[in-house]
Structures are given as C-alpha cells and as structure tokens.
Amino acid sequence: MLPRNPNPFTFLNPAPTAQANTTQQPVPAVLGGGTGPIEGRPPGPIWAHQGFTAFPPIIAIDVTQEGAKANTVYNPGVPSSLNSGIDPTASFHPRFHPNLPDQGPLALWTFNGTLPPKLMIGRYAEPILFREHNKLPADRTQNGGFGIHTITTHEHNGHHGAENDGFTGAFFFPGQFYDYHYPIVLAGRNSINTAATDPRAGSPNGSGGIIKVPGDWHETMSTHWFHDHMFSFTSQNVYKGMAGMFNIYSALDRGNEAINDGVNLRLPSGTANDFGNLDYDVNLMLADKAWDSNGQLVFDIFQTDGFLGDVMTVNLAYRPFFEVERRKYRFRILNGAVARFFKIALSDGSPMIFIANDGNLMPSPVVLTELDEQGIAERYDIVIDFSRYSIGQKVWMVNLAEHEDGKLPSKDLSLSEALSGSSSDPCVGKFLEFRIVRDPAKPDVSQVPAVMIPNPDLSTIAVTRQRTFIFGDGAKQTTNDPVTSFRGPWGIGTDGGDQLDADFGRVSAAPGFGTREIWTLRNDGGGWDHPIHIHFEEGQILARNGSASNVPAWEKGRKDVYRLRPDGSVTITMQFRDFGGMFMEHCHNTTHEDNAMLLRWEIDNGGSPFLRPLPTPIPTPQGVTFRNPDDILPTAF
Numbered sequence: 001m002l003p004r005n006p007n008p009f010t011f012l013n014p015a016p017t018a019q020a021n022t023t024q025q026p027v028p029a030v031l032g033g034g035t036g037p038i039e040g041r042p043p044g045p046i047w048a049h050q051g052f053t054a055f056p057p058i059i060a061i062d063v064t065q066e067g068a069k070a071n072t073v074y075n076p077g078v079p080s081s082l083n084s085g086i087d088p089t090a091s092f093h094p095r096f097h098p099n100l101p102d103q104g105p106l107a108l109w110t111f112n113g114t115l116p117p118k119l120m121i122g123r124y125a126e127p128i129l130f131r132e133h134n135k136l137p138a139d140r141t142q143n144g145g146f147g148i149h150t151i152t153t154h155e156h157n158g159h160h161g162a163e164n165d166g167f168t169g170a171f172f173f174p175g176q177f178y179d180y181h182y183p184i185v186l187a188g189r190n191s192i193n194t195a196a197t198d199p200r201a202g203s204p205n206g207s208g209g210i211i212k213v214p215g216d217w218h219e220t221m222s223t224h225w226f227h228d229h230m231f232s233f234t235s236q237n238v239y240k241g242m243a244g245m246f247n248i249y250s251a252l253d254r255g256n257e258a259i260n261d262g263v264n265l266r267l268p269s270g271t272a273n274d275f276g277n278l279d280y281d282v283n284l285m286l287a288d289k290a291w292d293s294n295g296q297l298v299f300d301i302f303q304t305d306g307f308l309g310d311v312m313t314v315n316l317a318y319r320p321f322f323e324v325e326r327r328k329y330r331f332r333i334l335n336g337a338v339a340r341f342f343k344i345a346l347s348d349g350s351p352m353i354f355i356a357n358d359g360n361l362m363p364s365p366v367v368l369t370e371l372d373e374q375g376i377a378e379r380y381d382i383v384i385d386f387s388r389y390s391i392g393q394k395v396w397m398v399n400l401a402e403h404e405d406g407k408l409p410s411k412d413l414s415l416s417e418a419l420s421g422s423s424s425d426p427c428v429g430k431f432l433e434f435r436i437v438r439d440p441a442k443p444d445v446s447q448v449p450a451v452m453i454p455n456p457d458l459s460t461i462a463v464t465r466q467r468t469f470i471f472g473d474g475a476k477q478t479t480n481d482p483v484t485s486f487r488g489p490w491g492i493g494t495d496g497g498d499q500l501d502a503d504f505g506r507v508s509a510a511p512g513f514g515t516r517e518i519w520t521l522r523n524d525g526g527g528w529d530h531p532i533h534i535h536f537e538e539g540q541i542l543a544r545n546g547s548a549s550n551v552p553a554w555e556k557g558r559k560d561v562y563r564l565r566p567d568g569s570v571t572i573t574m575q576f577r578d579f580g581g582m583f584m585e586h587c588h589n590t591t592h593e594d595n596a597m598l599l600r601w602e603i604d605n606g607g608s609p610f611l612r613p614l615p616t617p618i619p620t621p622q623g624v625t626f627r628n629p630d631d632i633l634p635t636a637f
C-alpha cells in the first residue's frame with residue numbers, strides 16, 4: 001500500500017503549489033544540459049490545479065518511478081494470516097515467483113521500484129496530493145530494450161481537472177517531479193445536492209459517521225487504477241510495471257461491512273477500521289507477461305496488432321495462491337494487460353456475484369457463472385462466497401478467453417475446454433488458486449444488497465450534440481509534428497471525417513462546459529475488438545448496435561471503457577462538467593493506442609483561464625513551452 005501522510009504542506013518539500021513549481025535545477029548533459037524546472041507540469045495558469053483553494057490537499061502520497069529494487073517497507077494493510085502467511089517484515093524481492101530471479105532495474109520499472117504493485121486508498125472529501133518523482137535513468141537507452149523514461153500518470157477514471165489527468169503530452173523527465181491533485185469529488189457537485197444535505201452523497205468520517213459532500217450520489221465511484229500514459233509508449237511502460245490500483249471509499253461503499261446506518265451497503269471488507277478494510281476486499285491486477293531465458297521481462301516493440309505474453313500473473317505474481325476463509329470476499333479485478341482480453345469463471349462452475357463495472361457499483365448485482373469478456377483497463381468487482389466450500393478444498397479462477405493474436409480473443413472456450421489443457425494459448429486455464437483454510441473468527445456480516453447505486457437520471461438534461469467515432473486500421477496522418485504527431489496503422493475517424501493517426505496537438509472534439517452529448521463508438525471491422533476508454537466522465541450505454549435491448553444486464557451501470565466487439569457499435573451518453581482542460585479518448589488495447597488510436601478532446605469554455613482552443617504543451621527537460629494546435633477538426637466545436 002502507498003503510505004498516506006496527512007498534511008502535504010508540511011510533509012512535502014517543497015510544498016505543493018497551484019501552478020507548477022518552476023524553480024530551476026541543473027539538467028544532465030545526456031538530456032541537453034543547462035537548467036530546467038524541478039516540476040515537469042506545464043507552467044502557468046492553464047495547468048494550475050483547478051480547485052486547489054476549494055479542495056486543498058489533505059493527504060500527501062509521495063512516490064517515485066524507478067527501477068526494480070527490494071521492498072523493505074511492504075505493508076499489505078492486513079494481518080499476515082489474511083495475506084497467505086506472507087511475513088511483511090521480510091524484504092520483498094522484485095520477482096514474479098520465489099523460484100524466478102529478481103528483475104533487474106532496467107527490466108522492471110514500478111511505483112517506488114518495488115513489488116507488489118501499489119494500492120492507493122482514498123475517500124471522498126479528502127483531496128490527495130500525489131507527488132511523483134521520476135527517478136528513471138536519464139539515458140534513454142538504459143531501458144532494458146523497451147519503455148521510455150518520460151512518464152505521465154493517469155488516474156483512470158478520475159473526475160479531476162485535466163492538469164491531473166496524466167494527459168499523454170504532459171510528460172516529465174528524469175530528475176523532475178509532477179504534482180497530481182486529486183480532489184475526489186462527486187460529479188455534479190456544482191449543480192446537484194449543492195448544499196450537501198443527502199447522506200448518500202458522503203464520505204466515511206473516521207468514527208462511524210458520514211461527512212456529507214455536494215454532488216450526485218449516483219456518481220459515486222469505487223475501483224480505479226493509475227498507470228502511465230506516455231504518448232506512444234503507454235503499452236511498454238505499463239507492461240514494465242507502471243500501474244497500481246486505487247480504492248475510493250464513500251458513504252455507500254465504506255469498506256466496513258458492520259456499520260449499519262441505512263446508507264452503507266456493507267459489502268465484504270472487514271470491520272477493524274472505520275473505512276477501507278482490506279481483510280475481505282482484495283485487488284487483483286491481471287496481466288500476461290513474457291520473460292527471456294534469464295527470467296527477465298521482455299516485450300516485442302514491433303508487434304502492432306497487440307502484444308501478448310505467454311504467462312499469466314496476478315498482482316505480478318506467477319502461479320499465485322491465496323488463502324481464504326469460509327465467507328464472502330469482494331475481488332476488484334483489473335485487466336492490466338497490454339492487449340489480452342480475459343473471461344473469468346471458477347473451476348467448479350459455481351456462481352459469482354457481479355457488483356461493479358469499471359469501478360461503478362451496479363444498480364443491482366448480477367449473478368453469473370462466467371463473467372463477460374473483460375477488455376484491457378476494465379474493472380469487474382465480484383463477490384465470491386467461499387462458505388459453500390469445506391476447509392482444505394481448493395477452487396481456481398480460470399481464464400476462458402483464448403487469443404491467437406492481439407487483435408481480439410479468437411474464441412471463448414467452455415469451462416471444460418479451458419480446463420482440459422488442450423488450448424494452444426498458455427494463458428487459458430487456471431491462473432489463481434484459492435485455498436479454503438479456515439472458518440472466519442467472526443461471523444460474516446457483509447451483504448450484497450439487491451439495490452446498490454441506481455444510474456444518474458439524465459432524462460431532463462437536453463442533448464446538445466451527437467458525435468460519431470470510427471475505430472479502424474489503415475488510418476492516415478495529416479500532420480508531421482516531431483513531438484505531438486505519430487504514425488501507425490490504427491486511427492480514429494470523427495464525425496464522418498478520415499480515420500486519423502494520433503496527434504495530441506489536434507483537437508477532435510470540444511464539448512461545451514455543462515452540456516450533455518451522445519457519442520457513438522463504431523468498430524470499423526470484424527477482425528478485431530477495441531476497448532475504448534473515454535476519460536473524465538462516466539458514461540451510460542444507451543445502445544449496442546443501435547438497440548437498447550442489446551445491452552447486457554452487467555453493462556447497465558456506468559462505464560468508462562466500452563468494448564466495441566467485432567463490427568459492433570456502442571452508443572453512450574455523458575456530461576461535461578465540474579472541471580475543464582484537455583482529455584483523451586483512445587483504444588485501451590495499449591498497442592493500438594500507441595500505434596496511433598488516440599485522440600484529444602477538450603472542455604475549454606468553462607471560464608477563465610481557459611482558452612478556445614487550448615494551446616498544446618511541448619515538454620522538454622529545460623521546460624515546457626506551448627504551441628497552437630496543429631489541427632482543429634471542423635466538427636470539433
């Protein structure tokens with residue numbers, strides 16, 4: 001877990017500032033020499049933290065991005081008995097398995113340079129200042145063959161100002177830091193429940209009660225993750241280990257199963273702390289990896305369909321087991337792969353209760369014996385009741401989705417096919433062993449209520465615009481900027497225009513602040529699937545392939561990643577409110593994203609200091625300059 005340090009203004013040195021800190025420091029010769037700012041955030045008012053005065057940071061999280069090293073401060077947040085007996089005082093090696101070698105500092109780059117991957121804990125009404133130091137090698141050839149030392153961290157799907165969104169072009173250099181300010185507010189705070197009278201719009205107060213906050217309680221979010229978003233290098237950097245998870249606690253989703261106040265949903269978690277108990281609430285980050293004959297992580301940078309690994313990892317552990325008690329557990333499952341889809345079942349075919357999609361609790365739970373395919377970056381929260389098993393029994397999580405290449409799953413196998421070992425895909429089959437070891441010391445008082453979080457009602461909000469985005473290959477590039485423009489087979493066509501390669505200097509859409517729009521995302525072909533991520537606001541799926549009846553029960557909540565399916569389309573609605581700036585829409589098959597299926601959209605008329613359009617940041621080690629957009633699509637505004 002990442003340490004939560006109260007009061008960033010005394011804990012962090014220098015103290016965080018609303019605008020980027022441009023104090024100068026020497027720049028290494030390999031990065032061009034001279035001097036540059038200590039903070040890599042673009043300078044000036046446009047990239048100042050929005051709401052820095054209204055939401056002053058209360059918690060400081062101070063992290064590095066660096067090469068692999070032993071973890072001497074491992075804190076799982078639970079007793080060793082609930083963590084499969086791991087001794088947290090023993091040094092935790094940067095390795096995928098006890099019988100595999102340590103990863104070298106050029107192969108594995110992670111938050112704080114250590115394993116396991118980090119979990120950030122937050123709650124509404126407690127703004128976080130996340131200071132990230134870039135301690136990667138200044139020489140960009142020192143990367144173990146893949147990855148780049150310039151980084152930008154996206155808090156997926158944070159409802160924050162764009163300066164804190166990890167914009168792909170707002171990257172920073174070795175020797176610099178970047179302050180991300182996460183206000184952690186409910187969407188709609190400026191228009192809904194503005195007097196903060198509804199206890200369902202709230203946060204745990206630390207002593208069993210609720211701090212009421214403005215905003216729409218239907219927009220409460222739970223399971224996020226954070227990861228690198230470097231332009232055209234996201235796949236390599238995330239694969240190297242630049243990813244963690246982020247649990248957000250609220251009045252509804254307290255992380256305490258015992259508090260019975262009529263608001264708390266009492267989902268499986270634990271009771272020791274007021275909020276954020278992890279005893280029975282477990283994050284699982286799935287990712288396929290590959291290593292060389294020396295056991296070091298490897299990646300194929302020339303594979304543009306989508307890189308696939310041949311070994312499954314969970315929280316970067318290979319062949320893991322997890323000891324569980326005979327009771328209910330919540331699992332927050334993240335697909336943290338580059339290009340692989342998963343489809344999860346239990347080895348005995350028994351049911352799982354699907355409670356959250358992309359970090360948003362469902363209107364109602366859905367009982368499933370096989371989850372839907374899970375695209376890259378999607379989060380599925382499920383509850384498994386282990387009380388049906390006997391002590392000494394084992395059950396496994398099984399992957400049913402078989403890949404032949406990185407374009408899409410080639411086949412979803414039946415459970416018996418997946419367990420038979422006949423698949424040519426080594427990532428099919430059992431990948432996580434649960435060992436049922438004992439009865440719980442205290443009775444399981446957790447619940448899965450029949451009603452959780454109904455969708456926000458948008459019916460009275462006029463639809464200002466409809467836009468269409470087509471995702472395909474054979475795209476073209478109309479710009480040639482050495483920093484912002486990239487060429488690749490993949491691209492996005494906007495509102496009937498040509499399919500274009502990514503240029504973070506191009507404005508493809510610019511919804512008006514405070515409006516609602518309907519966007520249709522269309523797959524240009526049947527030979528691939530694309531999990532499309534739209535930053536900043538949660539969407540509701542109105543239709544698949546043009547019909548509301550095609551939307552499955554588990555997609556009837558809010559989402560931030562939309563799998564298009566072969567030849568498919570998804571129609572969604574979303575609002576644009578609370579904060580402004582430049583955001584992104586892209587395929588989260590990160591190989592596709594990097595090659596170059598990504599576009600920039602912006603909310604830029606929310607008031608001073610926003611310009612129409614926003615200037616593009618151009619980072620250098622000596623400082624960030626700004627340039628007018630390379631291109632503005634005719635339908636953007």
Ligand SMILES: [Cu+2]
Binds near residue numbers: 530588592
């Ligand atoms: Cu894609």
